Amino acid sequence: xxxxxxxxxxxxxxxxxxxxxxxxxxxxxxxxxxxxxxxxxxxxxxxxxxxxxxxxxxxxxxxxxxxxxxxxxxxxxxxxxxxxxxxxxxxxxxxxxxxxxxxxxxxxxxxxxxxxxxxxxxxxxxxxxxxxxxxxxxxxxxxxxxxxxxxxxxxxxxxxxxxxxxxxxxxxxxxxxxxxxxxxxxxxxxxxxxxxxxxxxxxxxxxxxxxxxxxxxxxxxxxxxxxxxxxxxxxxxxxxxxxxxxxxxxxxxxxxxxxxxxxxxxxxxxxxxxxxxxxxxxxxxxxxxxxxxxxxxxxxxxxxxxxxxxxxxxxxxxxxxxxxxxxxxxxxxxxxxxxxxxxxxxxxxxxxxxxxxxxxxxxxxxxxxxxxxxxxxxxxxxxxxxxxxxxxxxxxxxxxxxxxxxxxxxxxxxxxxxxxxxxxxxxxxxxxxxxxxxxxxxxxxxxxxxxxxxxxxxxxxxxxxxxxxxxxxxxxxxxxxxxxxxxxxxxxxxxxxxxxxxxxxxxxxxxxxxxxxxxxxxxxxxxxxxxxxxxxxxxxxxxxxxxxxxxxxxxxxxxxxxxxxxxxxxxxxxxxxxxxxxxxxxxxxxxxxxxxxxxxxxxxxxxxxxxxxxxxxxxxxxxxxxxxxxxxxxxxxxxxxxxxxxxxxxxxxxxx
Amino acid sequence: xxxxxxxxxxxxxxxxxxxxxxxxxxxxxxxxxxxxxxxxxxxxxxxxxxxxxxxxxxxxxxxxxxxxxxxxxxxxxxxxxxxxxxxxxxxxxxxxxxxxxxxxxxxxxxxxxxxxxxxxxxxxxxxxxxxxxxxxxxxxxxxxxxxxxxxxxxxxxxxx
Numbered sequence: 001x002x003x004x005x006x007x008x009x010x011x012x013x014x015x016x017x018x019x020x021x022x023x024x025x026x027x028x029x030x031x032x033x034x035x036x037x038x039x040x041x042x043x044x045x046x047x048x049x050x051x052x053x054x055x056x057x058x059x060x061x062x063x064x065x066x067x068x069x070x071x072x073x074x075x076x077x078x079x080x081x082x083x084x085x086x087x088x089x090x091x092x093x094x095x096x097x098x099x100x101x102x103x104x105x106x107x108x109x110x111x112x113x114x115x116x117x118x119x120x121x122x123x124x125x126x127x128x129x130x131x132x133x134x135x136x137x138x139x140x141x142x143x144x145x146x147x148x149x150x151x152x153x154x155x156x157x158x159x160x161x162x163x164x165x166x167x168x169x170x171x172x173x174x175x176x177x178x179x180x181x182x183x184x185x186x187x188x189x190x191x192x193x194x195x196x197x198x199x200x201x202x203x204x205x206x207x208x209x210x211x212x213x214x215x216x217x218x219x220x221x222x223x224x225x226x227x228x229x230x231x232x233x234x235x236x237x238x239x240x241x242x243x244x245x246x247x248x249x250x251x252x253x254x255x256x257x258x259x260x261x262x263x264x265x266x267x268x269x270x271x272x273x274x275x276x277x278x279x280x281x282x283x284x285x286x287x288x289x290x291x292x293x294x295x296x297x298x299x300x301x302x303x304x305x306x307x308x309x310x311x312x313x314x315x316x317x318x319x320x321x322x323x324x325x326x327x328x329x330x331x332x333x334x335x336x337x338x339x340x341x342x343x344x345x346x347x348x349x350x351x352x353x354x355x356x357x358x359x360x361x362x363x364x365x366x367x368x369x370x371x372x373x374x375x376x377x378x379x380x381x382x383x384x385x386x387x388x389x390x391x392x393x394x395x396x397x398x399x400x401x402x403x404x405x406x407x408x409x410x411x412x413x414x415x416x417x418x419x420x421x422x423x424x425x426x427x428x429x430x431x432x433x434x435x436x437x438x439x440x441x442x443x444x445x446x447x448x449x450x451x452x453x454x455x456x457x458x459x460x461x462x463x464x465x466x467x468x469x470x471x472x473x474x475x476x477x478x479x480x481x482x483x484x485x486x487x488x489x490x491x492x493x494x495x496x497x498x499x500x501x502x503x504x505x506x507x508x509x510x511x512x513x514x515x516x517x518x519x520x521x522x523x524x525x526x527x528x529x530x531x532x533x534x535x536x537x538x539x540x541x542x543x544x545x546x547x548x549x550x551x552x553x554x555x556x557x558x559x560x561x562x563x564x565x566x567x568x569x570x571x572x573x574x575x576x577x578x579x580x581x582x583x584x585x586x587x588x589x590x591x592x593x594x595x596x597x598x599x600x601x602x603x604x605x606x607x608x609x610x611x612x613x614x615x616x617x618x619x620x621x622x623x624x625x626x627x628x629x630x631x632x633x634x635x636x637x638x639x640x641x642x643x644x645x646x647x648x649x650x651x652x653x654x655x656x
Numbered sequence: 657x658x659x660x661x662x663x664x665x666x667x668x669x670x671x672x673x674x675x676x677x678x679x680x681x682x683x684x685x686x687x688x689x690x691x692x693x694x695x696x697x698x699x700x701x702x703x704x705x706x707x708x709x710x711x712x713x714x715x716x717x718x719x720x721x722x723x724x725x726x727x728x729x730x731x732x733x734x735x736x737x738x739x740x741x742x743x744x745x746x747x748x749x750x751x752x753x754x755x756x757x758x759x760x761x762x763x764x765x766x767x768x769x770x771x772x773x774x775x776x777x778x779x780x781x782x783x784x785x786x787x788x789x790x791x792x793x794x795x796x797x798x799x800x801x802x803x804x805x806x807x808x809x810x811x812x813x814x815x816x
Binding site for chain 2: 069070071072095097098099100102103104105106109110112113116117120506507510512513514515520532533576594596597620621622623624626627628636639641644645647648649651652655
């Protein structure tokens with residue numbers, strides 16, 4: 001065996017705290033190591049060329065790259081050695097950056113640990129064997145979970161590229177949060193005017209299937225071949241007959257909370273969220289329906305001209321196959337009422353959230369676009385905005401910036417002046433103004449100078465009611481003094497968080513998420529729309545807070561990645577999978593019991609006996625069966641028991 | 657035979673975190689970690705990228721899933737003289753392969769008892785969950801575990 005070891009400087013990232021030249025020298029003392037080097041940047045063009053040259057000149061048959069995490073560059077170096085004619089699975093990485101140089105500031109300590117990491121990698125390299133990828137065919141249909149602007153953009157891009165797309169949306173209409181917005185910053189474009197034509201495009205596109213009022217229940221399979229169970233919730237209305245005429249909504253006698261209007265005013269138990277809904281179909285909120293609660297009413301059934309009401313309707317389930325999945329589940333508003341008792345905890349009527357104010361401003365909202373006090377309906381003369389409510393606040397476990405509030409607050413402040421008159425007093429309490437997008441800073445300046453919105457730097461400590469006003473008590477940290485403003489209406493720039501159920505969905509899809517439920521991208525810089533589960537992609541706020549331009553850009557980025565994936569007719573599968581040595585198999589079928597993917601099967605041999613056999617293209621290489629097999633006759637390629645034990649032995653050599 | 661909880665060896669200068677009182681350890685302990693590729697290995701990467709400093713006593717072995725870990729690996733490590741063994745994977749519900757960590761949990765619940773029964777103090781063996789985004793938690797887990805093992809000091813010879 002002829003092993004080559006390459007110890008990367010990574011500039012000063014590794015060489016700053018690890019003596020790479022010394023390690024390259026020491027590596028030559030290891031058994032089977034015939035060549036070593038310490039390139040400045042191993043992943044650079046000359047670095048990779050150096051490896052390829054050494055493979056040829058020194059006739060290397062194993063390569064150990066001692067550099068960064070395999071999550072960073074394993075693929076890179078596999079391609080490198082493959083380029084020199086070596087099997088890519090004969091390359092092993094020693095992670096001496098993330099797991100060593102970056103966490104151990106002491107040179108002597110770092111070098112000694114790196115030395116052991118390299119020895120372990122060499123021990124593993126000796127156990128490597130050439131592996132060859134299989135190919136599977138690819139289903140070219142795409143599932144998009146979430147029908148907000150991210151899902152819509154991705155769907156249209158994919159459908160235009162000729163792929164069949166299914167959008168699954170949990171509400172009765174697509175549109176998401178953007179459909180609730182009145183205007184968008186910094187252009188003050190009408191949100192609906194931009195979005196609703198795209199919603200209609202989705203419903204009319206021959207390649208797009210809309211499944212609204214539906215949820216993803218179960219996902220199995222793998223990249224190129226996912227099987228997904230989708231549950232259609234019972235709307236109690238036959239949508240094939242319903243034409244969205246709204247008569248039932250007008251006649252329904254029962255009130256229900258209006259979630260689309262953020263609870264400002266109630267809607268009816270049978271409802272259509274908003275006039276431009278796509279599809280424009282009615283649904284019954286059973287918990288509020290008089291018929292379902294008391295057994296009497298049936299007004300909607302009597303008035304429906306299409307005969308669409310169906311009180312017997314049940315949830316239905318469909319199973320569909322997809323090649324790729326895009327998650328675009330978006331956001332919900334931080335539930336500030338539960339966390340900010342100093343702001344009244346939701347008990348002061350004239351304190352509302354930013355998204356509620358958005359509905360108030362909207363012409364198709366509950367007040368026809370008329371800004372009013374919630375307590376008495378009067379026109380407000382003084383409006384106060386408070387930023388960072390549920391953002392940048394560790395006391396409520398929301399340390400992150402919601403990224404959109406500075407800008408939407410400025411927009412709403414401008415619209416307040418526009419709706420209520422320029423003589424209205426408008427204040428904004430802020431910590432910092434974050435206006436980093438194109439034209440954003442200019443917009444803030446315009447709001448401050450042209451519209452005379454007064455920005456006060458400081459936090460508001462308390463809101464309380466006095467003489468029909470909401471008293472806003474805070475500090476102006478620039479002037480260093482207490483301020484108290486009697487306001488008619490207070491709007492909280494409530495932060496955003498992942499949509500309800502995002503964590504459960506992430507678990508269903510086997511993708512990672514952070515403590516807040518934002519889903520984790522493959523790499524923050526290099527794989528921003530992929531997840532670590534092949535074939536599952538991200539778009540929009542489900543990944544991190546972002547505004548509409550960034551969401552749309554990410555959705556298009558995701559679409560292009562999906563198109564790239566599905567442009568191939570066959571996909572290579574990882575050969576690092578489980579293989580049964582049938583000679584020792586005792587046919588206990590424990591492997592079949594534990595496999596989450598149904599990869600092992602009973603295979604009939606010539607003598608009529610049955611032994612376990614792992615289907616190569618189904619196996620995902622987890623190795624659960626390997627550790628379960630009572631006679632140790634299943635081996636996991638690339639992570640063999642011998643390789644693991646050799647690493648343990650190597651690192652403990654000097655212990656006893 | 658149960659090992660003594662304090663190392664009485666004398667001689668070489670102390671390097672690790674020496675506990676107050678008798679039996680100061682004469683060398684830093686060595687801890688073998690076996691972690692899954694998707695959560696804890698990536699969590700250790702996240703800790704590295706965030707420059708969350710850790711004691712240098714841990715040596716990591718990467719496997720695809722905690723479900724692939726044979727309890728034998730931990731026993732082998734103790735047999736070969738490891739001062740501590742740390743197993744870490746995805747939080748329950750988060751397994752990249754759906755349920756590998758549940759199988760691991762069952763195995764290590766039992767293995768833990770067996771390891772104690774063999775005379776190895778509980779401070780020397782730990783299994784836990786660290787996700788890919790929990791760099792800080794990884795730092796905490798490693799720091800606390802190594803400190804606990806260091807307090808006991810290096811193991812004297814084979815305990816198995």
